[in-house]
Amino acid sequence: MTLKYAHPFKLFMYLILAIIKSFEMVFVAYTFKLFIDYANKPKGSLLNIVLVAFGVLVLLGIAGVLYQLLYANIVTEINLNIKAKAAKYLLVNRNSNSEIDVSFMTNDLKQLETNRIEAQLDIIMNAIQFISAFVSALLGSWILSLVFLFAAFAPALLQNIFGPMIEKSSDVWEKENRKYTNTVDDSLTIAPMSQLYDVEPSLMHRLYKAAKNMELALRKTNSVKQIANELTMTLAFICSMLLPFAIGVYLVVNGQITLGTIMMIAQLANNFINPIVGIFGDINNVKSTNPIWNKFLAIPELTKESIESATNKFTNLKIQNAAIKINDKQIFSNVNLDVKSGEKILLDAPSGWGKSTLLNVITGNYKLTTGDYLFNGKEENGNWSQLHQYFSFINQKPIILDDTLGFNITLGRKVSAEILDNAITKAGLKELVADKGLDYQVGKNGKNLSGGQNQRVEIARAIIADRPILIADEATSALDQELSEKIHQTILEDFPGTVIEVAHKVSEKEKAKFTQVVELVKA
Known part of the structure; x- marks a missing residue:
């Protein structure tokens, strides 16, 4: 039930306003009865009827406006709470096979809004409208009301037929939509290469095919829902017109009810039929989102792991006779490494050796298949939960957000002006900040900055994090020699802690700056 993600008081007020709003059609039907009865047999003041009706309808209209505002507020609140839970899992979860991805955060959650959250709120409203209309009709003629009620429930027969079909077709659409989203991501990634090899037509065909499969699956889902709704509506009106009106006319002819009463009940009957038809349609919509909702329910409630707080004191790390296999593939074996506090270590290895895997082992992200890893003895x-607190990281390709320079440096952390200024100065960003300011928009992937400036942003992050060990993964391989030397000067001379860098393209001049150079060779 998605409504559990709304504030209970708001749901309570929603129920109150829904009850008040439900009396709008009841009052209109009752006023209609008064007009017809007055036309047949004038009694009392017609003006009084008009004035009272006007006043009540204005008040009910105000309640209706408040209902719509609260409805929108609840939908927004539920959406934000669901997105917050999914976003937290997306950012915290380190399982790359998770189904909580970009497609889920955009397309899937939008489906939940329109076909589940709103549908469940509408079910509540329709149920209240039905009850208020039926109780009011009973006061006019219980016999005729029961006939209309029986007719209103006839559409339920179709619900059992179409429900499973809708759920199955929705599951197919969800899968095709995911494939389409992934294909779009792939196409954007490989676009420059497709232009290089002049293969744009084949990639366009691949994207079009994925889009076509997605659209056809969506069309089938919508068609099944629309056919179900149309047939349900047709059956409802057939059952609500023939038998009820025949019996109603019989009761009027025999003087058991007035013409105004039958017209009032007939009008109220719309609030038997339409809400029930609406409920069945909403149930179909809810069923169509079950595959998406089940994925959301599979998200665990994330709580902060119970870990020892890092003392931020590092003495040494030692890896002995280490080997690791990933998916039965041997990445490296017989690796030995001994790093002491304050050392500047260069791990020099050829391309494809598995340097990034070794760094993942050092940070605790990967576990050795065999061998020992001792950290501070x-x-x-x-x-990972314990080790990652000791490390900061500089990537080969800096990870830059499409945000301000200041946010990219701090990543949203609250730091003092002194700490921020120190990081900016040591990272060599003083001139850039003075020129552009911390509110400067760096653009997607840092396109408004140079390669060296993007690297220095990551260095500033590392300094602010104040971790004892800085890891650099091919941090200067994409830079020219002059810029590479400047970056190395920053991380090797200006960074006071331990540095572990992996690279395969470092000049002899730069190697001389390291405490030790470890040659890693393929077995």
């Missing part, structure tokens, strides 16, 4: 093999 304690076995910590694969203990």
Whole structure:
């Protein structure tokens, strides 16, 4: 039930306003009865009827406006709460096979809004409208009301037929939509290469095919829902016109009810039929989102792991006789490494050796298949939750957000002006900040900055994080020699802690700046 993600008080007020709003059609039907009865047999003041009706309808209209505002507020609140939970899992979860991805955060959650959240709120409203209309009709003629009620429930027969079909077709659409989103991402990634090899037509065909499959699956889902709704509506009106009106006319002819009463009940009957038809349609909409909702329910409630707080003191790390396999593929074996606090270590290895895998082992993200990993004298093999607190990272391709320069440096953390200024200065960004300011928009992937400036943003992050070990993964391989030397000067001379860099293209001049150079060769 998605409504559990709304504030209970708001749901309570929604129920109150829904009840008030439900009396709008009841009052209109009752006023209609008064007009017809007055036309047949004038009694009392017609003006009084008009004035009272006007006043009540204005008040009900105000309640209706408040209902719509609260309805929109609840939908927004539920959407934000669901997105917050999914976003938290997306950012915290380190399982790349998770189904909570970009497609889920955009397309899938939008489906939940229109076909589940709103549908469940509408079910509540329709149920209240039905009850208020039926109770009011009973006061006019219980016999005729029961006949209309029986006719209103006839569409339920079709619900059992179409429900499973809708759920199955929705599941197919969800899968095709995911494939389409992934194909779009792939196409954007490979676009420059497709232009290089002049293969745009084949990639366009691939994208069109994925789009076509998605659209056809969506059309089938919508068609099944629309056919179900149309047939349900047709059956409802057939059942509500023939038998009820025949019995109603019989009761009027025999003087058991007035013409105004039958017209009032007939009008109220719309609030038997339409809400029930609406409920069945909403149930179909809810069913169509079950595959998406089940994925959301599979998201665990994330709580902060119970971990020892890092003392931020690093003495040494030692890897002995280390080997690792990933998917039965041997990445490296017989690796030994001994790093002491304050050392500047260069891990020099050829391309494809598995340097990035070794860094993942060091940070605890990967677990050695065989061998030992001692950190501060304690076995910590694969203990990401504890180890990651000691490391900061500089990537080969800096990870830059489409946001301000200041946010990219701090990543949203609240830091003092002194700490921020120190990081900016040590990272060599003083001139850039003075020229552009911290509110400067760096653009997607840092396109408004140079390659060196983007690297220095990551260095500033590392300084602010104040971790004892800085890891650099091919941090200067994409830079020219002059810029590479400047970056190395920053991380090797200006960074006071331990540095572990992996690279395969470092000049002899730069190698001389390291405490030790470890040659890693393929077995």
